[in-house]
Amino acid sequence: xxxxxxxxxxxxxxxxxxxxxxxxxxxxxxxxxxxxxxxxxxxxxxxxxxxxxxxxxxxxxxxxxxxxxxxxxxxxxxxxxxxxxxxxxxxxxxxxxxxxxxxxxxxxxxxxxxxxxxxxxxxxxxxxxxxxxxxxxxxxxxxxxxxxxxxxxxxxxxxxxxxxxxxxxxxxxxxxxxxxxxxxxxxxxxxxxxxxxxxxxxxxxxxxxxxxxxxxxxxxxxxxxxxxxxxxxxxxxxxxxxxxxxxxxxxxxxxxxxxxxxxxxxxxxxxxxxxxxxxxxxxxxxxxxxxxxxxxxxxxxxxxxxxxxxxxxxxxxxxxxxxxxxxxxxxxxxxxxxxxxxxxxxxxxxxxx
Amino acid sequence: xxxxxxxxxxxxxxxxxxxxxxxxxxxxxxxxxxxxxxxxxxxxxxxxxxxxxxxxxxxxxxxxxxxxxxxxxxxxxxxxxxxxxxxxxxxxxxxxxxxxxxxxxxxxxxxxxxxxxxxxxxxxxxxxxxxxxxxxxxxxxxxxxxxxxxxxxxxxxxxxxxxxxxxxxxxxxxxxxxxxxxxxxxxxxxxxxxxxxxxxxxxxxxxxxxxxxxxxxxxxxxxxxxxxxxxxxxxxxxxxxxxxxxxxxxxxxxxxxxxxxxxxxxxxxxxxxxxxxxxxxxxxxxxxxxxxxxxxxxxxxxxxxxxxxxxxxxxxxxxxxxxxxxxxxxxxxxxxxxxx
Numbered sequence: 134x135x136x137x138x139x140x141x142x143x144x145x146x147x148x149x150x151x152x153x154x155x156x157x158x159x160x161x162x163x164x165x166x167x168x169x170x171x172x173x174x175x176x177x178x179x180x181x182x183x184x185x186x187x188x189x190x191x192x193x194x195x196x197x198x199x200x201x202x203x204x205x206x207x208x209x210x211x212x213x214x215x216x217x218x219x220x221x222x223x224x225x226x227x228x229x230x231x232x233x234x235x236x237x238x239x240x241x242x243x244x245x246x247x248x249x250x251x252x253x254x255x256x257x258x259x260x261x262x263x264x265x266x267x268x269x270x271x272x273x274x275x276x277x278x279x280x281x282x283x284x285x286x287x288x289x290x291x292x293x294x295x296x297x298x299x300x301x302x303x304x305x306x307x308x309x310x311x312x313x314x315x316x317x318x319x320x321x322x323x324x325x326x327x328x329x330x331x332x333x334x335x336x337x338x339x340x341x342x343x344x345x346x347x348x349x350x351x352x353x354x355x356x357x358x359x360x361x362x363x364x365x366x367x368x369x370x371x372x373x374x375x376x377x378x379x380x381x382x383x384x385x386x387x388x389x390x391x392x393x394x395x396x397x398x399x400x401x402x403x404x405x406x407x408x409x410x411x412x413x414x415x416x417x418x419x420x421x422x423x424x425x426x427x428x429x430x431x432x433x434x435x436x437x438x439x440x441x442x443x444x445x446x447x448x449x450x451x452x453x454x455x456x457x458x459x460x461x462x463x464x465x466x467x468x469x470x471x472x473x474x475x476x477x478x479x480x481x482x483x484x485x486x
Numbered sequence: 487x488x489x490x491x492x493x494x495x496x497x498x499x500x501x502x503x504x505x506x507x508x509x510x511x512x513x514x515x516x517x518x519x520x521x522x523x524x525x526x527x528x529x530x531x532x533x534x535x536x537x538x539x540x541x542x543x544x545x546x547x548x549x550x551x552x553x554x555x556x557x558x559x560x561x562x563x564x565x566x567x568x569x570x571x572x573x574x575x576x577x578x579x580x581x582x583x584x585x586x587x588x589x590x591x592x593x594x595x596x597x598x599x600x601x602x603x604x605x606x607x608x609x610x611x612x613x614x615x616x617x618x619x620x621x622x623x624x625x626x627x628x629x630x631x632x633x634x635x636x637x638x639x640x641x642x643x644x645x646x647x648x649x650x651x652x653x654x655x656x657x658x659x660x661x662x663x664x665x666x667x668x669x670x671x672x673x674x675x676x677x678x679x680x681x682x683x684x685x686x687x688x689x690x691x692x693x694x695x696x697x698x699x700x701x702x703x704x705x706x707x708x709x710x711x712x713x714x715x716x717x718x719x720x721x722x723x724x725x726x727x728x729x730x731x732x733x734x735x736x737x738x739x740x741x742x743x744x745x746x747x748x749x750x751x752x753x754x755x756x757x758x759x760x761x762x763x764x765x766x767x768x769x770x771x772x773x774x775x776x777x778x779x780x781x782x783x784x785x786x787x788x789x790x791x792x793x794x795x796x797x798x799x800x801x802x803x804x805x806x807x808x809x810x811x812x813x814x815x816x817x818x819x820x821x822x823x824x825x826x
Binding site for chain 1: 558560561643682780783784789792
């Protein structure tokens with residue numbers, strides 16, 4: 134008797150529990166990331182954290198770099214203040230889990246856009262516009278005399294685990310039938326420490342990353358990039374598929390930075406341009422872009438002048454590039470593919486219309 | 487006969503009034519257990535429901551098809567044959583074998599280390615005794631991850647390379663690894679040779695494996711030394727005195743009299759240490775050794791199948807540890823004092 138009753142009671146409670154477990158379904162896909170961020174008063178941005186030029190901590194303890202400036206632009210556009218960002222250092226293995234779990238709002242961490250990362254059946258990310266078109270390279274000591282991939286035959290190569298780099302290396306070496314030994318490490322620090330410790334004769338990563346890391350080597354000139362480019366690496370900020378509205382907002386803030394460069398709007402002249410737009414009712418393009426007329430901001434859930442705020446905070450795309458990785462930086466990278474489309478590059482913003 | 491309504495028992499029909507059910511010792515324990523059980527079930531149901539709901543929302547219902555897809559990455563030192571075209575499950579298997587290899591060698595090494603140091607702490611030689619103490623105290627109190635990084639970057643990566651490597655007959659120790667002579671191609675005896683700046687030999691152990699192994703052995707050895715010391719100390723002093731009155735030497739006393747009796751104290755403690763050694767082996771990724779955890783991490787990144795990969799990891803480490811535990815329990819059964 135007692136047993137029967139206990140079992141019945143238990144079973145019904147368990148069923149109730151299961152139902153309760155499933156009952157919290159809110160039905161819609163519309164998520165609340167934007168209101169979470171405004172409510173919290175700061176943007177949480179996942180970055181690499183130790184990569185000169187892209188995201189690293191400067192001598193005054195503040196984050197600097199191209200990826201960091203993208204975070205700041207988004208914070209400025211959403212919250213009106215580029216300093217309202219909390220940066221989280223993520224290694225290549227943690228990054229997607231941190232984004233998927235909502236620990237970071239935005240991943241701006243030299244992440245390559247790929248099909249499997251974008252696809253709903255894969256990592257389910259939602260990529261913003263590419264902020265840096267890169268390719269995979271190989272860094273070797275000058276003294277090794279290695280000139281191409283064949284020179285690496287049978288030699289150990291350091292690589293960060295869980296990256297597209299690791300797979301590209303395997304593919305290229307297999308294509309050319311070159312035997313090699315991959316040595317995998319969890320963080321870029323460990324990877325480069327092993328390379329500098331002479332454990333590997335080469336280290337492979339995105340060319341921009343190699344150039345950036347090299348600036349922090351004891352003897353930067355003793356290392357050289359092989360001419361080979363092993364892959365396409367479009368480094369792209371990302372959000373998740375779970376929040377299309379937030380993904381759209383981030384996408385158009387980044388496009389705004391690119392369009393600003395194309396329209397000749399800089400950090401220095403943005404206020405003048407805004408005044409000009411307000412004064413001249415016939416400059417419709419400029420007025421829409423800077424939020425003087427139209428409701429682009431509202432459509433995205435952002436303030437009408439989000440572009441003005443972003444550009445005022447970090448400058449346009451060209452300024453961000455030059456300051457962090459271009460001529461004005463230690464990396465001194467060429468604009469290359471990252472020129473505006475008018476100059477033969479791949480930076481192209483769709484119309485603000 | 488009409489049934490007596492149980493709600494109103496007359497005082498004369500029962501020796502004492504029946505206590506209410508919440509004070510009944512036949513009922514209360516059952517109720518408490520049922521409530522605790524239900525709470526546990528509810529928690530599990532909530533967590534599972536939550537997981538399934540969120541995975542469904544993200545379009546990521548559990549699926550195992552990825553196990554059959556080609557892995558696309560290489561593993562530098564695999565005991566079982568592996569290349570990038572083989573499926574993910576083969577990669578995970580190769581990682582598991584690498585983990586088991588490190589754990590097995592680590593267990594033997596740590597046991598030897600622990601026994602020697604544990605015995606040394608009872609030595610008549612004061613220097614040896616104090617060295618044993620210093621070793622245990624220093625090693626026990628530094629995090630293993632730090633020790634692994636130390637062994638790898640400070641000790642092993644500062645070894646000389648190429649022609650400058652440490653060369654002994656049949657053995658070469660270089661920055662890239664330990665090379666040992668053995669039977670090579672065509673069953674010919676082959677020593678380590680330098681080909682195109684890279685050492686080659688029939689038996690090769692990488693420095694990554696070496697650093698992991700050294701770290702695990704030194705770290706677990708210190709804990710095992712304490713277990714052994716405790717076991718020896720548990721044998722009554724009279725046993726030592728009796729043995730020495732029979733003219734047995736220190737070592738013979740230890741080997742013939744004390745250690746056999748201390749085993750029943752040592753073995754359960756060893757079990758714990760062995761299990762933690764197996765779990766600690768997952769720190770291998772810090773020193774570039776491709777173990778199960780390292781392969782799983784790459785797999786997780788490439789496939790995005792976080793829950794499935796973690797489940798595989800959980801199952802693998804749980805099985806490994808339960809296996810070690812079962813073996814040690816069997817051994818424990820053997821060394822217990824037989825009740826006659």
